[in-house]
Amino acid sequence: MRNQLATESLFALSQPGRRGAELPEADVPVKPLNELLPTAALAIEPTGLPEVTEPDIIRHFVNLSTLNMCVDTHFYPLGSCTMKYNPKRHERLASLPGIVDLHPYQNPSDLQGMLALLYETQEMLAEISGLPAVSLQPAAGAQGEFTALLTAKAYFEDRGEKRTKVLFPNSAHGTNPASAAIAGFDCVQLASSKAGLVDLEDLKANLDDQTAVFMVTNPNTLGLFEKDIKQIADMVHEVGGLVYIDGANMNAILGYTRPGDFGGDMMHYNVHKTFTGPHGAGGPGSGPIAVRDFLSDFLPGPVIKRNENAGENGDQYTLENPPKSIGRVRTFYGNIGIVVRGYCYLRTLGAKGLKAVSENAVLNANYLKAILKDVLPVPNGDLCMHEFVASASKIKAENGVTAMDIAKRLLDFGFHAPTVYFPLVVPEAIMVEPTETESKETLDAFAETIRKILQEDPEYLHQAPHSTAISRPDEVVAARHPILQCCEPQ
C-alpha cells in the first residue's frame, strides 16, 4: 500500500472538488489577477491541478521520499561519489534568517557578514590546499575542472603560448576528459602501471611543448596515493605544463599533505563531498578551485578581498574582479548554501578534526577491505586510502554473478549499492567508500551481507532487487529519454 500510494501520480488520486484547505472569503480588497500577473503569465493555459486533500498530498510525498535510499536512512558506500553524512547542525545554521534572507543584489555594504564568511572560507581552502588563490564560484567538481582549465588556457594565451593538449590517466573520472574537451583541448589518455598508478613511461612519451595541463586525481580513483606525484609534477613543469589535481578525494589526505606541496598548480574541491554538503540526484554542489599565485589574475570574479584599512564607506570586505579574469562561470558568489555548510564543517572540526576525519576514512576503508578480501579481492594495492576497488570477475567466471547483481541485491538488505563498473581499468569493479562516520558494527554487517549474498542462487541474484518499488530499470533509457510528468497525462 505504501509503495502504491507513492508511485501513483497525484492525478490518479484526484477527485473533483477535493481541497487541501477551505479558507474563509477574504475580507480585504482583492486585486484581480490581471493586475497582479504579467501579461505573458496570463496567456498561459492553466494545466489543471490535481484535486486532493491535505492528508492525500502529505502521504503521497512522505511515501515517495521513503522509496529512495539516502545517507540519513542507509549505509551508503558509493565510492568516488563520497556520500558523507550531512551533520544536522550545519543544516540548521545554514537556515538561519541572517543567511537565507540575504539577496545577492543587496549592496555589499549590507552583506559584510556573509562576505566575511566567504572570505574566511577562501582562506581556509587556500590553507588546506597549499594554493593561495581561491574562487568559490564553480557549482560542482566538474565545473571546477572546467573553470580551472579555462583559467590555464587564459594564462597560456596571455604568455603568447597556444598549448593544445590535456593529459590524464585511464583511471580518471569521466568529467576530466569531458571538461578538457569542452574547454577546447585535445584529450590524451595515458596508461596506468600494473600497480594502478600513473605510468611514468607513458607520461614521458606524451609530454611535449603542446602539453597544457596534466590532470590527476590524488588519491586516484583506485583509492591509491600517487606516490610519484612530485616526480610527475616535475616532469610536467619541465615541459612548461601545469598540474591539475582533481581534489574529489581530498577527504583521504586532509591535514596530511597538500596539492600545492606535492606539485599541483590548480585543484578543485567538492565541498558537497569532502566537507559534507548534501548532494546527489543532480542537486546543488560547490566546486571551488584553488590555484597558484601566478594564475590568480585569471580566476573568475568576483573574489572576496579583505581590506586591512576599511575603505571610504567603511567596508572591510569588497568584491573584486581579477584583472585578466576569464569572467563569471556562475551567478553571484557560487552556491552559497553549500559553501555555508562547508564553512560550518571546517570551523567545527578545525585543523585537528580534519586530520582525524582522514584518519578514520582511511581506517574504515582498510578495515572493510581486509575483512572482505577473501571473497572480494582487490587487484591493486595492499593498503588503500579512503576507498578501494574490488573485482567480481572471479565470481563471474565461476557462477555468472556480476558486480551489478551483487550491488542490486544489497538494496534488499538495506544497504545502498557501492559504485560499480568504475574505474574502467578494473573488470567487474565494485568501488566501496565507507567514509569516516560509520561504526565497526555497520561495516561488519555490510561485509556479512556480502558473504550471505555470495551464497545465494545466481538466478535469484540476476533478478534482484526483490523488495524495492522498481527492480531493474533500463538505466540508459531512463537517462536518455526521461518521462517527466508535471501535469495531467493526456
Ligand SMILES: Cc1ncc(COP(=O)(O)O)c(C=O)c1O
Ligand atoms: C574523481 C572525481 N572527479 C570529479 C568528480 C566530479 O565532481 P562533481 O560530481 O561534483 O561534478 C567526481 C564525482 O564523483 C569524482 O569522483
